[in-house]
Amino acid sequence: MSAPLLQVSQLGKRFGGFVALDGVDLQVAPGERVGLIGPNGSGKSTLVNCICGTLHNETGSVTFAGETVDGMVAHERTRRGLARSFQLPRPFTSMTVADNIRVPLLYTVAFRVGHHVTEAEADERCMELLKLVALDGKAAKNPRDLTQVEMRKLELARAMAADPKLLIADESMAGLSHSEVEDIVALLIRLNESGITIIMIEHLMRAVMAFSQRLVVLVSGKKIADGKPDDVIKEREVIGAYLGQ
Amino acid sequence: MDLQLDLLINAIIAGLLIGGFYAAVTAGISISFGMLDIVNIAHPAFIILGSYIAYIVNARLGIDPIVTSIVMLPAFYVLGAAVYQIYYQSFEKRGQESLRGLAFFFGVLFVTEVCLLLVFGVDYRSVSAPYIGSSISFAHMEFPLRLLVPCAVSLAMFAALEIFLSRTFIGRAVMAVSQDPQALRLMAVDPTRIKRIAFGISIATASMAGAFLIIIQPVIPSVGRDYIGRIFAICVLGGLGSLPGTLIAALLLGVIESITSVFYGPSWAPAVSFGILLLTLAVRPSGLLGR
Amino acid sequence: MRTPVFILVQIAIAAALYFSLRAIGNDYLFFLGYTVLQFVVLATAWNILGGYCGYVNFGSSGFFAIGVYTSVFLYTVGQSLDDLFPASIAGPLHAIFPLPVPVDVVFGGIVAGLVGLGTGYLTLRLRGVFFAIATLALAIVLQTFVVNWSFVGGSRGAYIIPPDKVPVFGPYIEFLFALMLALVIIALTTARLIERSRLGVGFATIRDDELAAEACGVPTLKLKLIATVLSGALMGMAGAPFPFYIGYVEPGSAFDLSYAVNSIAMPMIGGTTSWVGPMIGALLLGTLQQIATVTISSAVNLLIVGLLLIGFVIVAPNGIVGLWQGWMRKRSRA
Numbered sequence: 011m012s013a014p015l016l017q018v019s020q021l022g023k024r025f026g027g028f029v030a031l032d033g034v035d036l037q038v039a040p041g042e043r044v045g046l047i048g049p050n051g052s053g054k055s056t057l058v059n060c061i062c063g064t065l066h067n068e069t070g071s072v073t074f075a076g077e078t079v080d081g082m083v084a085h086e087r088t089r090r091g092l093a094r095s096f097q098l099p100r101p102f103t104s105m106t107v108a109d110n111i112r113v114p115l116l117y118t119v120a121f122r123v124g125h126h127v128t129e130a131e132a133d134e135r136c137m138e139l140l141k142l143v144a145l146d147g148k149a150a151k152n153p154r155d156l157t158q159v160e161m162r163k164l165e166l167a168r169a170m171a172a173d174p175k176l177l178i179a180d181e182s183m184a185g186l187s188h189s190e191v192e193d194i195v196a197l198l199i200r201l202n203e204s205g206i207t208i209i210m211i212e213h214l215m216r217a218v219m220a221f222s223q224r225l226v227v228l229v230s231g232k233k234i235a236d237g238k239p240d241d242v243i244k245e246r247e248v249i250g251a252y253l254g255q
Numbered sequence: 256m257d258l259q260l261d262l263l264i265n266a267i268i269a270g271l272l273i274g275g276f277y278a279a280v281t282a283g284i285s286i287s288f289g290m291l292d293i294v295n296i297a298h299p300a301f302i303i304l305g306s307y308i309a310y311i312v313n314a315r316l317g318i319d320p321i322v323t324s325i326v327m328l329p330a331f332y333v334l335g336a337a338v339y340q341i342y343y344q345s346f347e348k349r350g351q352e353s354l355r356g357l358a359f360f361f362g363v364l365f366v367t368e369v370c371l372l373l374v375f376g377v378d379y380r381s382v383s384a385p386y387i388g389s390s391i392s393f394a395h396m397e398f399p400l401r402l403l404v405p406c407a408v409s410l411a412m413f414a415a416l417e418i419f420l421s422r423t424f425i426g427r428a429v430m431a432v433s434q435d436p437q438a439l440r441l442m443a444v445d446p447t448r449i450k451r452i453a454f455g456i457s458i459a460t461a462s463m464a465g466a467f468l469i470i471i472q473p474v475i476p477s478v479g480r481d482y483i484g485r486i487f488a489i490c491v492l493g494g495l496g497s498l499p500g501t502l503i504a505a506l507l508l509g510v511i512e513s514i515t516s517v518f519y520g521p522s523w524a525p526a527v528s529f530g531i532l533l534l535t536l537a538v539r540p541s542g543l544l545g546r
Numbered sequence: 547m548r549t550p551v552f553i554l555v556q557i558a559i560a561a562a563l564y565f566s567l568r569a570i571g572n573d574y575l576f577f578l579g580y581t582v583l584q585f586v587v588l589a590t591a592w593n594i595l596g597g598y599c600g601y602v603n604f605g606s607s608g609f610f611a612i613g614v615y616t617s618v619f620l621y622t623v624g625q626s627l628d629d630l631f632p633a634s635i636a637g638p639l640h641a642i643f644p645l646p647v648p649v650d651v652v653f654g655g656i657v658a659g660l661v662g663l664g665t666g667y668l669t670l671r672l673r674g675v676f677f678a679i680a681t682l683a684l685a686i687v688l689q690t691f692v693v694n695w696s697f698v699g700g701s702r703g704a705y706i707i708p709p710d711k712v713p714v715f716g717p718y719i720e721f722l723f724a725l726m727l728a729l730v731i732i733a734l735t736t737a738r739l740i741e742r743s744r745l746g747v748g749f750a751t752i753r754d755d756e757l758a759a760e761a762c763g764v765p766t767l768k769l770k771l772i773a774t775v776l777s778g779a780l781m782g783m784a785g786a787p788f789p790f791y792i793g794y795v796e797p798g799s800a801f802d803l804s805y806a807v808n809s810i811a812m813p814m815i816g817g818t819t820s821w822v823g824p825m826i827g828a829l830l831l832g833t834l835q836q837i838a839t840v841t842i843s844s845a846v847n848l849l850i851v852g853l854l855l856i857g858f859v860i861v862a863p864n865g866i867v868g869l870w871q872g873w874m875r876k877r878s879r880a
Binding site: 063064083086100103105109114117168172 | 755
Binding site: 288294296341345346349353354355357358359361362363365366369370372373477480481483484487488491520522523525526529530532533536537 | 669672674675690694701818846852853856
């Protein structure tokens with residue numbers, strides 16, 4: 011295995027007396043597709059928030075692309091190539107769909123390359139991303155007027171606009187229909203094949219199994235399994251955790 | 256006894272008595288801001304309204320201001336429920352409460368103040384009651400009844416509120432409504448109804464706080480502004496939405512203000528509460544008793 | 547329109563306004579106009595933080611008063627150079643003092659900007675409401691300090707005697723009017739530049755959703771601090787010429803709550819999403835108030851402002867500009 015892109019070691023986080031994360035280790039290699047599952051309240055979202063800098067972990071550390079990112083706030087991590095989508099889509103509602111995607115272009119890509127992205131470059135990249143998620147017909151619309159699945163796609167496209175090395179997709183499929191789920195899974199696999207490492211957090215087992223090359227299971231803030239999806243779901247502890255809830 | 260020490264002890268006593276009154280003034284904000292997440296900066300305006308109602312009734316009929324304020328409780332409750340209904344329909348439902356909701360309450364504060372100014376002018380108004388002016392002395396300590404009576408009634412009101420919130424179903428629903436409206440819905444409780452009730456109660460406390468205020472000091476319409484800083488300082492310092500915390504913070508602020516004004520002059524007193532507020536926000540936003 | 551052209555257009559309008567008022571030849575109009583223009587600057591400044599970023603500042607009167615009292619301070623220093631400094635230093639200082647008002651404006655802007663930075667740093671990491679309450683607190687803390695600071699007059703207030711006439715401009719009020727026109731141009735140009743730059747996009751993301759903004763790489767804290775500094779500095783600049791305009795300053799008039807209410811009400815009524823809204827709101831409401839003060843009473847005109855504020859936030863959340871845009875859209879559809 012080559013040097014990991016993301017290395018999470020002994021991550022701990024508590025909210026008051028509640029232990030949300032209890033010494034979680036996680037390694038993700040470049041180019042991997044990892045599924046992260048666990049029952050409600052198992053700490054998945056807290057883990058994502060700690061990796062992305064929305065929350066700060068109390069113990070342990072997060073290393074991304076060979077650099078410790080502990081103590082960095084969220085936008086600094088995004089600029090280093092760590093992008094996320096939100097569980098509930100959080101579009102900027104005072105802007106059009108296209109302008110939503112332009113935000114990371116202006117604030118992430120421009121900083122990384124070290125020069126201003128020109129209007130023409132931004133427009134071109136913006137349309138490219140909208141085509142990728144099949145939203146190019148809705149570029150001028152307000153995000154409020156989008157359907158659920160379109161909103162999720164916008165969320166992913168906006169995360170992609172940050173030109174990430176690692177994309178964390180937080181429950182991008184909750185509440186979608188069968189064909190819409192397949193649509194998004196196919197999209198995520200396409201993105202992965204273009205070279206982006208992806209962690210998918212998902213409740214929908216069908217989607218996780220179709221997507222993941224490796225499966226990580228979190229229960230009560232602890233990692234209880236990590237391996238090939240087919241093996242992991244046969245583990246007794248995993249079955250217990252799911253049936254037990 | 257040493258004069259300085261004497262001054263200090265009496266300052267502390269006056270501060271504690273004033274602090275008890277501050278608790279009543281802040282109770283409403285602890286509910287609306289602390290529990291419901293509604294930034295009702297117009298609360299002091301409702302308190303001043305309570306003061307003026309107590310003043311009119313006292314001047315015309317000679318009725319005790321505290322009695323008036325208790326009689327007026329239902330009216331203030333209805334007023335609060337109505338204000339919440341407007342707030343809910345216009346802002347909360349549309350998800351615009353942060354910017355426009357704040358501006359709304361700011362407008363209400365200002366309009367109420369100007370209206371009172373137009374009706375009553377800028378003269379100081381005060382009430383008369385048998386206990387105003389006399390005091391109980393004990394050892395070297397002075398207990399002015401003007402402060403003692405409002406403080407006692409205020410603590411009683413505070414205790415009643417605490418019992419209501421912690422022991423009754425509606426009270427517990429009020430405590431839970433901003434954290435977990437979903438859970439309430441699952442129990443077939445309408446969160447909006449709970450919030451309306453709670454906001455009505457929070458404005459009702461202003462009726463009593465207003466009566467206490469005009470017993471303690473003469474009132475002009477702009478006095479309310481001085482209380483904006485105090486009530487938010489107390490509310491934040493006490494940890495948002497915690498009534499026991501509010502009480503402790505209120506007593507603490509009362510004492511600090513009283514000592515400041517005795518030893519440095521009353522013109523510095525307004526800065527105390529705001530200074531404490533700014534410091535708390537900067538250093539310990541979760542308040543004294545917060546985690 | 548490109549920015550240089552925009553500035554030229556503004557200068558042309560300002561010049562036209564100035565010379566037409568001069569042609570009428572009534573100094574009273576300059577007095578009224580000054581107040582209206584002052585509100586344009588305040589409303590525009592408030593909107594940079596309130597409208598663009600969604601952070602409500604209740605303490606506009608505090609920032610305004612910082613400008614006012616910076617001028618009073620510098621003026622008082624100029625008056626008492628010989629008492630404050632040894633003769634060897636006071637001598638050369640007499641050549642510099644009294645400072646020209648535009649220099650006071652610069653200092654007022656700097657001090658108010660720094661106070662904005664401090665307030666922002668203390669409170670912007672918390673929820674937005676705390677910022678709103680903290681600004682209110684700030685205004686009262688500052689007022690208490692000024693009341694107790696006898697060097698600038700304390701609660702008694704301070705008299706400032708402006709020169710009668712200024713070269714080129716003639717009567718002093720005409721000079722102050724022209725100065726305020728210049729500040730309006732600076733404020734509007736700043737607001738418009740922000741709107742059309744990356745900064746404006748960043749501000750809008752903060753207003754919409756700070757968490758999502760951070761995830762998109764927007765440095766929210768830094769941007770909010772930029773906004774508080776710019777907004778505070780412009781308010782301070784608007785306040786700096788005030789002592790020379792009014793002649794006598796006391797804390798109550800410098801910290802008057804009506805500045806805070808107006809600088810919220812004007813953008814809310816005009817519309818908060820672009821630089822046009824606060825300007826329209828300030829021109830309309832400012833003029834209306836001047837008329838109402840003269841014809842009815844100042845208390846009634848404040849009541850009108852308050853009621854308009856409440857009415858607009860409930861009925862027309864996007865202000866006059868929003869109503870206009872809605873109307874245009876309907877017309878184009880019909």
